[in-house]
Structures are given as structure tokens and as C-alpha cells.
Amino acid sequence: MTFTLEGPVLEGTLVRLEPLDQRHAADLAVAAEENRSSYRFTWVPTAAGVEGYIDAQLARAAAGTLAPYAQVEQSSGRAVGATAYLDPWLWPTVDRLCAIEVGATWLATSAQGTGTNTEAKYLLFRHAFENWGVARLDLKTDARNSRSRAAIEGVGARFEGVLRNWSQSWAPGEEGRLRDSAIFSITAAEWSDCRKRLEQRIARGLERRRPGADLPAPT
Numbered sequence: 001m002t003f004t005l006e007g008p009v010l011e012g013t014l015v016r017l018e019p020l021d022q023r024h025a026a027d028l029a030v031a032a033e034e035n036r037s038s039y040r041f042t043w044v045p046t047a048a049g050v051e052g053y054i055d056a057q058l059a060r061a062a063a064g065t066l067a068p069y070a071q072v073e074q075s076s077g078r079a080v081g082a083t084a085y086l087d088p089w090l091w092p093t094v095d096r097l098c099a100i101e102v103g104a105t106w107l108a109t110s111a112q113g114t115g116t117n118t119e120a121k122y123l124l125f126r127h128a129f130e131n132w133g134v135a136r137l138d139l140k141t142d143a144r145n146s147r148s149r150a151a152i153e154g155v156g157a158r159f160e161g162v163l164r165n166w167s168q169s170w171a172p173g174e175e176g177r178l179r180d181s182a183i184f185s186i187t188a189a190e191w192s193d194c195r196k197r198l199e200q201r202i203a204r205g206l207e208r209r210r211p212g213a214d215l216p217a218p219t
Helices: 022-032 047-060 116-130 146-154 188-209
Strands: 015-018 066-073 078-092 096-107 134-141 158-168 178-187
Touching: 015 116, 022 047, 022 066, 022 078, 047 066, 047 078, 066 096, 066 116, 078 116, 096 116, 116 134, 116 188, 134 146, 146 178, 178 188
Parallel strands: 096 134
Antiparallel strands: 015 066, 066 078, 078 096, 134 178, 158 178
């Protein structure tokens, strides 16, 4: 049986990950323009370029190298960003997925720091380890992006090192240049503990969002 990289809908409490489609274009155009200063090291399409961006992601999906998602806010039903599985690595002797990367992630400014990223990563990690049975999951970011590195470590990934001139730079003014990439991973042996930590972190975040959670207890 041939493995095909196709990401199903993944349902969380804060976010629903839906396979990316042109129906998400209008929402993503708004999301991308909320505050572009937060995208210093991350390439995010402009409002005018969203339809072309989606077409390009769907072309990569058709080639089998990407499973792109829209991140849809549960409370509003609006797409507030994107993410993806990418670069699947199959076992050389059997047609089974060995490793996958989670990346190509961006969020509207209003969705950053809300727990959306944490829950989205949890949904993607859980499906990769528990449905596809991967041995390893990869994440990477510009080595200079301290905020992204902290977020990746915050979801339980282990820092492995920096690969110099590893991939294209998306920083403004660095078109055509290469960047150093910080590489992180989670292995199958680490997933159980990582899952528990993520579930606890998500639960704490949801508790803080509960109405009245910050009010003092009645006396």
C-alpha cells in the first residue's frame, strides 16, 4: 500500500486544522495584514498574494511533499493562519512514513499568544505519532529567531543544533540569501512525555480563559 501525504481535519478546543483551500483565502488575507511587523523572520503572503500562495501550497500537496492546513479559530470560525506537514521521509525498504516535519506556520497577530499555536502543534504531533507511526518529527526555524525557538522548545521539541546556510532566508532585505537554521526534533520514545506536558499546558491555558477564572474566591 502506497503512503500518500494527506492531512485529515484535526479538531481541537481552540483551533480546527482544515486542509488548506481557496475558501480560506478571504480570511487569510485579513489575518496576514493585521500586523506584519511580527513576521520578521517568517515569510507570510500579503493580502494580494494569498490566492497565489494557496495555489502554490496545493501544487506542492499534489506533488506529495506537503499537507497544508488553515488554522481556523473555533470561537469565530475564521481562518487565522496556516501550518503544514512537509518533507515526508519514507523507510527505504518499506513504503511507510518514517519522519515528517511540521512547519510553514504563521498566525495573525491577534492569534499569537492565545494557545492556538500550542494546540495546533499538539494536534499535528499526535496524528503523526499515533496515526502515522513516525519515528521522528522535525521542526526548524531561522537560528536568529529567538521567539520561534522558544515556542518550539515550549511544545516539547529538543534542540539538536544549527545547520549553517541551510535554507532560504525570509528576513526582509535578505532575498536570495541563505540562513542558518536551528533544528529541533521529537522522537517516538519522547512522545508520551511530550504529550502529557502539552495536554497539561493546554488545560492550564483553557482554565485561564474561563470566565471568572481570575476573580478571587468568595469568602
